[in-house]
Amino acid sequence: MGKIDFNQPHLTGRETKYILDAVSKKKISGNGYYTKLCQNFFESKYNFNKCLLTTSCTDALEMAAILINIQPGDEVIVPSYTFVSTANAFILRGAKIIFADSTNYNPNIDCEQIAALIGPKTKAIVVVHYAGISCDMEKIRELADKRNLYVIEDAAQAIDSFYSDLNGKKRPLGSIGHLAAFSFHETKNIISGEGGMLVINDLTFCDRAEIIWEKGTNRSSFFRGEVDKYGWVDIGSSFLPSELIAAFLYAQLEDLDTIQTKRKLIWQQYLSNLREWADYKNILLPILPDYATNNGHLFYIVHVSEAKRNGLINSLKAKGISSVFHYQSLHNSVYFKSTYTGVPLPNSEMYTERLLRLPLHFDLSTEDVDRVCQTIIESE
Amino acid sequence: MGKIDFNQPHLTGRETKYILDAVSKKKISGNGYYTKLCQNFFESKYNFNKCLLTTSCTDALEMAAILINIQPGDEVIVPSYTFVSTANAFILRGAKIIFADSTNYNPNIDCEQIAALIGPKTKAIVVVHYAGISCDMEKIRELADKRNLYVIEDAAQAIDSFYSDLNGKKRPLGSIGHLAAFSFHETKNIISGEGGMLVINDLTFCDRAEIIWEKGTNRSSFFRGEVDKYGWVDIGSSFLPSELIAAFLYAQLEDLDTIQTKRKLIWQQYLSNLREWADYKNILLPILPDYATNNGHLFYIVHVSEAKRNGLINSLKAKGISSVFHYQSLHNSVYFKSTYTGVPLPNSEMYTERLLRLPLHFDLSTEDVDRVCQTIIESE
Numbered sequence: 202m203g204k205i206d207f208n209q210p211h212l213t214g215r216e217t218k219y220i221l222d223a224v225s226k227k228k229i230s231g232n233g234y235y236t237k238l239c240q241n242f243f244e245s246k247y248n249f250n251k252c253l254l255t256t257s258c259t260d261a262l263e264m265a266a267i268l269i270n271i272q273p274g275d276e277v278i279v280p281s282y283t284f285v286s287t288a289n290a291f292i293l294r295g296a297k298i299i300f301a302d303s304t305n306y307n308p309n310i311d312c313e314q315i316a317a318l319i320g321p322k323t324k325a326i327v328v329v330h331y332a333g334i335s336c337d338m339e340k341i342r343e344l345a346d347k348r349n350l351y352v353i354e355d356a357a358q359a360i361d362s363f364y365s366d367l368n369g370k371k372r373p374l375g376s377i378g379h380l381a382a383f384s385f386h387e388t389k390n391i392i393s394g395e396g397g398m399l400v401i402n403d404l405t406f407c408d409r410a411e412i413i414w415e416k417g418t419n420r421s422s423f424f425r426g427e428v429d430k431y432g433w434v435d436i437g438s439s440f441l442p443s444e445l446i447a448a449f450l451y452a453q454l455e456d457l458d459t460i461q462t463k464r465k466l467i468w469q470q471y472l473s474n475l476r477e478w479a480d481y482k483n484i485l486l487p488i489l490p491d492y493a494t495n496n497g498h499l500f501y502i503v504h505v506s507e508a509k510r511n512g513l514i515n516s517l518k519a520k521g522i523s524s525v526f527h528y529q530s531l532h533n534s535v536y537f538k539s540t541y542t543g544v545p546l547p548n549s550e551m552y553t554e555r556l557l558r559l560p561l562h563f564d565l566s567t568e569d570v571d572r573v574c575q576t577i578i579e580s581e
Numbered sequence: 582m583g584k585i586d587f588n589q590p591h592l593t594g595r596e597t598k599y600i601l602d603a604v605s606k607k608k609i610s611g612n613g614y615y616t617k618l619c620q621n622f623f624e625s626k627y628n629f630n631k632c633l634l635t636t637s638c639t640d641a642l643e644m645a646a647i648l649i650n651i652q653p654g655d656e657v658i659v660p661s662y663t664f665v666s667t668a669n670a671f672i673l674r675g676a677k678i679i680f681a682d683s684t685n686y687n688p689n690i691d692c693e694q695i696a697a698l699i700g701p702k703t704k705a706i707v708v709v710h711y712a713g714i715s716c717d718m719e720k721i722r723e724l725a726d727k728r729n730l731y732v733i734e735d736a737a738q739a740i741d742s743f744y745s746d747l748n749g750k751k752r753p754l755g756s757i758g759h760l761a762a763f764s765f766h767e768t769k770n771i772i773s774g775e776g777g778m779l780v781i782n783d784l785t786f787c788d789r790a791e792i793i794w795e796k797g798t799n800r801s802s803f804f805r806g807e808v809d810k811y812g813w814v815d816i817g818s819s820f821l822p823s824e825l826i827a828a829f830l831y832a833q834l835e836d837l838d839t840i841q842t843k844r845k846l847i848w849q850q851y852l853s854n855l856r857e858w859a860d861y862k863n864i865l866l867p868i869l870p871d872y873a874t875n876n877g878h879l880f881y882i883v884h885v886s887e888a889k890r891n892g893l894i895n896s897l898k899a900k901g902i903s904s905v906f907h908y909q910s911l912h913n914s915v916y917f918k919s920t921y922t923g924v925p926l927p928n929s930e931m932y933t934e935r936l937l938r939l940p941l942h943f944d945l946s947t948e949d950v951d952r953v954c955q956t957i958i959e960s961e
Contacts, residue, residue, distance in 0.1 A: 206607075210607055210609055216604070220600060228590075229773075230775055256636040256819065257636075288813075289796060290818075295675075387608070393823065395610055395611050416665050416669060417669050417916065433669075433915065434916050435916060436672055437665070438639055439638075443773065443775040443826060445600075446774075529812040529813070535812055535814045
């Protein structure tokens with residue numbers, strides 16, 4: 202029996218054609234034809250106010266930290282169960298990170314605990330829509346608005362997923378915070394190897410975002426004919442990706458609906474196949490709150506113990522199936538542990554110890570998924 | 582008569598073949614097969630101690646600023662006649678920039694003036710090898726070593742160029758400072774659209790450089806089997822480019838010698854064609870100090886006045902030839918001007934007003950170069 206990879210980059214077949222086209226346009230540095238196509242795609246499909254492609258989701262988060270003008274000593278509330286960049290992007294600007302716990306039913310930030318973490322120095326709440334499943338955005342916006350805090354969505358995993366507000370209106374993830382960051386890393390639904398995007402929902406950030414993106418210059422204004430030469434007007438970095446990356450990405454975006462349909466079918470198949478077994482074994486499967494949708498980004502189980510989880514990884518591996526754990530809790534990291542003074546974060550630690558991600562990619566067949574599920578059920 | 586572009590990205594023809602190959606290896610995120618090929622290429626051809634590809638030269642400079650541990654208030658000496666990123670990379674870490682003037686014979690930093698700019702808070706001197714022509718590196722290292730300062734080479738334009746030391750030993754630019762940053766932006770000799778590389782000559786930075794490059798994690802150690810899981814150990818960012826970029830870059834690097842030979846011929850043709858005219862008109866052409874080589878990156882003239890320079894741009898434009906000025910002096914920028922308290926920097930301002938870059942790219946014919954020169958001579 203063949204191996205089943207945890208992830209495989211999926212190609213639409215047009216990626217290199219568009220790269221060749223970008224090259225033939227004699228413009229392969231950033232902010233060209235394909236960059237604009239990608240940005241327009243998101244602005245029109247999801248009604249995002251303004252989008253800027255970046256070299257990574259990390260870089261989009263760094264842009265957010267600069268835009269909200271983080272100063273040394275400012276506090277930013279971040280879930281502990283996330284990738285290091287969610288915190289590092291703000292630390293690079295001098296922020297103190299206040300780690301929050303996850304809920305006990307999914308790895309998203311526990312809104313009930315946020316209020317206690319807000320202090321006079323708090324500047325922003327960063328939420329991570331884990332597995333593309335929405336955090337409780339109205340609660341978070343309410344908490345933030347009351348205290349005049351920024352909300353940043355780390356939407357790395359959350360492309361094409363939605364939050365239904367109390368009026369039943371479905372809002373795309375990435376459109377609810379003041380700013381949002383997406384990832385197109387090769388492990389995501391839509392990929393460009395490395396890559397990301399900043400979404401600017403709060404229009405007051407638009408002009409400065411463009412400047413920071415272009416290394417702190419007003420080059421974009423210059424090309425629109427608004428100024429007669431461009432120069433240094435702000436801090437900034439080279440956040441914009443090559444057109445090679447944007448061309449690749451655009452080929453992917455054209456197939457977004459096909460990719461999403463397939464991934465969601467795989468996700469549903471896992472859920473149906475494992476439901477009965479999981480309930481019997483007290484194993485947690487992804488829970489979708491009423492307000493959230495699933496985007497087929499990742500399927501996980503939360504086992505009953507770390508030992509059982511690790512045992513299952515090995516059993517699957519023995520059968521040629523690759524499954525992987527996820528984040529190390531950041532408050533317990535080598536970098537942060539000695540300075541962490543907050544309360545225990547037991548749910549974050551639980552997901553660190555017990556969460557397991559199963560293979561999920563476009564080229565997985567229904568037989569593959571059945572085989573993974575069967576192997577899991579037989580291993581236990 | 583056809584148009585003559587200032588720059589055109591040159592292709593070797595293998596770029597998309599290698600991109601397809603990277604894709605077929607199912608690994609298009611960073612730090613894969615082609616990234617290693619590129620890094621090895623530089624390490625073996627130029628004997629650089631350690632190289633790390635980055636998403637831009639800007640990002641390589643930002644890594645340098647993190648590695649030398651810039652703290653708020655530290656001072657960094659930077660030429661005013663350079664791209665914004667040479668300064669911004671250090672400002673992002675809290676540095677105060679002390680701007681230095683250029684020499685009166687080329688835009689490189691004037692070593693005679695550096696000593697007066699060094700104070701108790703100075704941490705580093707950043708040199709820019711303008712047009713790929715070396716700064717006076719022994720003088721700079723001597724000044725720096727005496728005061729225990731770091732030397733960072735902004736070698737954005739300086740691929741395959743050399744400095745001859747007092748013993749007559751030719752040392753590649755990028756190998757002399759503690760750290761160096763290269764660019765592969767589409768305007769450079771070797772391109773990947775956007776792209777860059779950090780060179781780590783001071784071995785004490787190697788381990789940390791790898792960590793900062795991988796978002797502040799010890800992922801590289803993990804893949805070498807040195808630790809059993811990887812986690813957050815430092816600040817960092819997503820500095821590493823996609824394999825798509827590295828694959829494209831490698832195709833270029835394989836043709837480095839061919840590209841360099843052609844570009845240097847064009848450069849020499851400009852020099853011979855314009856020598857007599859320039860001397861007669863008191864127009865400055867590039868001057869190569871005894872210790873420096875030319876790498877065919879860019880050919881410039883320094884006209885007698887801003888009005889004459891701008892007039893020449895227009896005359897050339899009328900004949901379908903694109904020529905462009907270069908940097909705005911950073912100490913005079915919108916961002917910096919109001920806080921600049923240093924001495925006047927007349928040479929930097931002179932190059933801002935009077936320097937003009939002529940078309941130079943691989944696909945330029947000798948007839949094209951003759952036509953540019955003839956048009957210049959006839960315009961005056």
